[in-house]
Amino acid sequence: xxxxxxxxxxxxxxxxxxxxxxxxxxxxxLPGVIFYLIYLYLPIFTAILVSIEDYSxxxxxxxxxxxxxxxxxxxxxxxxxxxxxxxxxTLLISMLKMxxxxxxxxxxxxxxxxxxxxxxxxxVQTLTYMxxxxxxxVIYGMCFxxxxxxxGLINDWIRTLTGSSxxxxxxxxxxxxxxxxxxxxKTTGWSAIIYLAAxxxxxxxxxxxxxxxxxxxxxxxxxxxxxxxxxxxxxTLILRCGSVLNAGFDQIYVMYNEGVYxxxxxxxxxxxxxxxxxxxxSLSSAVGLFxxxxxxxxxxxxxxxxxxxxxxxx
Amino acid sequence: xxxxxxxxxxxxxxxxxxxxxxxVCFFPMLYVVSVxxxxxxEYLRQGGIVLFPRKITLEAYAxxxxxxxxxxxFGNTVFITVAGTAANIFVTVLMAYxxxxxxxxxxxxFTVFCLIPLLITGGLVPTYLIVKNTGxxxxxxxxxxxxxxxxxxxxxxxxxxxxxxxxxxxxxxxxGAGEFRILFAIIMPVSLPIIATIGLMYGVGHWNExxxxxxxxxxxxxxxxxxxxxxxxxxxxQMEADVVVPTxxxxxAGVVISAVPIIMVYPFLQKHFxxxxxxxxxxx
Numbered sequence: 001x002x003x004x005x006x007x008x009x010x011x012x013x014x015x016x017x018x019x020x021x022x023x024x025x026x027x028x029x030l031p032g033v034i035f036y037l038i039y040l041y042l043p044i045f046t047a048i049l050v051s052i053e054d055y056s057x058x059x060x061x062x063x064x065x066x067x068x069x070x071x072x073x074x075x076x077x078x079x080x081x082x083x084x085x086x087x088x089x090t091l092l093i094s095m096l097k098m099x100x101x102x103x104x105x106x107x108x109x110x111x112x113x114x115x116x117x118x119x120x121x122x123x124v125q126t127l128t129y130m131x132x133x134x135x136x137x138v139i140y141g142m143c144f145x146x147x148x149x150x151x152g153l154i155n156d157w158i159r160t161l162t163g164s165s166x167x168x169x170x171x172x173x174x175x176x177x178x179x180x181x182x183x184x185x186k187t188t189g190w191s192a193i194i195y196l197a198a199x200x201x202x203x204x205x206x207x208x209x210x211x212x213x214x215x216x217x218x219x220x221x222x223x224x225x226x227x228x229x230x231x232x233x234x235x236t237l238i239l240r241c242g243s244v245l246n247a248g249f250d251q252i253y254v255m256y257n258e259g260v261y262x263x264x265x266x267x268x269x270x271x272x273x274x275x276x277x278x279x280x281x282s283l284s285s286a287v288g289l290f291x292x293x294x295x296x297x298x299x300x301x302x303x304x305x306x307x308x309x310x311x312x313x314x
Numbered sequence: 315x316x317x318x319x320x321x322x323x324x325x326x327x328x329x330x331x332x333x334x335x336x337x338v339c340f341f342p343m344l345y346v347v348s349v350x351x352x353x354x355x356e357y358l359r360q361g362g363i364v365l366f367p368r369k370i371t372l373e374a375y376a377x378x379x380x381x382x383x384x385x386x387x388f389g390n391t392v393f394i395t396v397a398g399t400a401a402n403i404f405v406t407v408l409m410a411y412x413x414x415x416x417x418x419x420x421x422x423x424f425t426v427f428c429l430i431p432l433l434i435t436g437g438l439v440p441t442y443l444i445v446k447n448t449g450x451x452x453x454x455x456x457x458x459x460x461x462x463x464x465x466x467x468x469x470x471x472x473x474x475x476x477x478x479x480x481x482x483x484x485x486x487x488x489x490g491a492g493e494f495r496i497l498f499a500i501i502m503p504v505s506l507p508i509i510a511t512i513g514l515m516y517g518v519g520h521w522n523e524x525x526x527x528x529x530x531x532x533x534x535x536x537x538x539x540x541x542x543x544x545x546x547x548x549x550x551x552q553m554e555a556d557v558v559v560p561t562x563x564x565x566x567a568g569v570v571i572s573a574v575p576i577i578m579v580y581p582f583l584q585k586h587f588x589x590x591x592x593x594x595x596x597x598x
Contacts, residue, residue: 022417022418022419024494028408028409028411028412028497031408032408032462035462038444039459039460039462042444043435043443043444044435047439111331111335117329120333126580130340133522133576135524136524137522137572138573140544140547141543141565142346144547144565145345146342150362151362153345153363153365217324250525268438271437275439276439276529284438292435295434
């Protein structure tokens with residue numbers, strides 16, 4: 001009996017001792033955990049609360065009345081004429097960016113790997129990274145001098161070639177191309193890094209053996225490089241699918257104008273306008289929450305699919 | 315291996331495509347610089363197409379700098395980039411280091427706790443309400459604290475720390491060093507690649523800060539440079555009689571000033587950076 005008690009208290013003591021030993025670690029976690037609670041977790045609960053309320057600035061988060069019915073804001077959005085066009089624009093832009101972006105980045109990585117001149121490789125790498133550091137505001141400014149109908153350089157070239165200019169900044173369809181094109185310009189170099197890292201991990205002996213057997217360059221790319229980086233490609237594809245509802249809010253809000261809403265107004269830009277320009281905070285929160293929840297299930301689902309491929313995010 | 319004719323042709327084609335890609339990336343930037351350096355009357359005479367300016371002037375830059383709020387807002391951007399990034403690195407490194415400890419009590423709980431915000435977020439308006447209720451509206455702190463730790467960057471940092479040889483800790487612990495001493499005196503010096511990597515990631519975010527400033531700050535002199543630039547770019551497209559329309563060369567000078575400082579940082583960190591991102595990428 002006494003032995004059991006003694007053993008128990010030793011067990012407790014050990015836990016206490018471990019806790020005490022790890023005091024420093026908990027101290028290190030503290031600032032981050034406080035930040036997480038206030039600015040990452042609290043907004044999630046606020047989102048749930050505000051989206052089922054008729055939020056009024058005067059009454060605040062806890063004082064505002066619950067909407068009747070509580071799903072009023074969600075219902076309003078689904079039944080509104082905005083819903084389908086917004087969803088269509090969001091998915092279309094996001095898919096096009098993904099389906100064009102991944103192959104381009106893979107191709108760039110393979111080209112860089114095939115390059116024998118270290119100097120050229122370094123220069124091209126640096127140049128293709130550069131746009132990643134530019135803000136969308138800066139790129140928006142660049143679009144003026146390049147794509148303006150009256151005095152844009154690209155339009156000047158197009159005019160010389162075809163005799164007429166393209167209204168890139170005002171025509172809804174051309175504007176969507178501009179959005180996708182400028183996104184590819186900004187991100188391709190940067191997203192190639194991950195593929196380049198994967199390629200550099202391939203055993204060089206594989207290539208040597210292949211060349212000994214008389215393989216051509218294209219054959220080594222097709223049968224060695226690509227199969228060896230398939231898992232990385234699948235992984236990035238999964239990540240992108242999980243965020244398919246993020247069509248690039250940062251970019252589109254900065255670049256668009258009322259004239260091109262029909263093709264590039266996406267869920268996020270609509271949420272921003274509803275919240276900060278029309279001050280309907282509850283509706284904006286509800287749609288934001290809806291998007292977040294769908295994204296969550298998307299990521300979980302694609303991860304399940306990925307597990308069949310033998311890949312997983314966690 | 316025999317270097318055949320087709321082999322040389324292949325190498326040449328690869329190099330040529332790469333040069334072309336490099337040009338596509340670089341040329342637009344060069345062109346913007348070229349416009350910004352052209353005197354305005356020269357710009358008008360050439361109908362806005364100035365591939366190579368015949369005369370060069372810094373007038374547009376001087377003019378941009380004198381625009382209302384530009385110097386203030388440039389200062390704000392520099393401040394949040396330096397102070398914000400320092401705070402980001404400090405808190406992220408502390409947290410990631412503790413999380414990388416395999417024997418951390420409740421380690422599993424803390425890891426999941428840090429992962430969840432990667433999957434689900436509160437959204438713009440709820441975050442705004444929290445920022446407002448924590449009293450940060452119209453202060454530069456609103457551009458620093460609400461983005462103190464990025465869950466994604468935290469994960470990269472943690473996997474870097476996990477990959478450090480455990481023997482390094484053990485020898486230090488035997489010498490009787492405290493955990494904070496071990497982190498700052500032993501681990502940090504060997505972690506320069508990851509610190510450069512996350513510093514650049516956070517720094518670029520701060521320098522290019524636009525939305526936080528737009529949402530949280532209405533006081534003109536507290537905004538960031540990007541907001542001022544965007545406002546100036548758009549002023550030209552509104553044809554109102556009472557606004558002074560900024561010239562194209564002035565706008566491009568603004569674009570260059572808003573972009574160059576952050577681009578200049580990159581070459582200094584490049585060596586560490588490529589190493590760091592690869593570690594992050596491989597460890598996933």
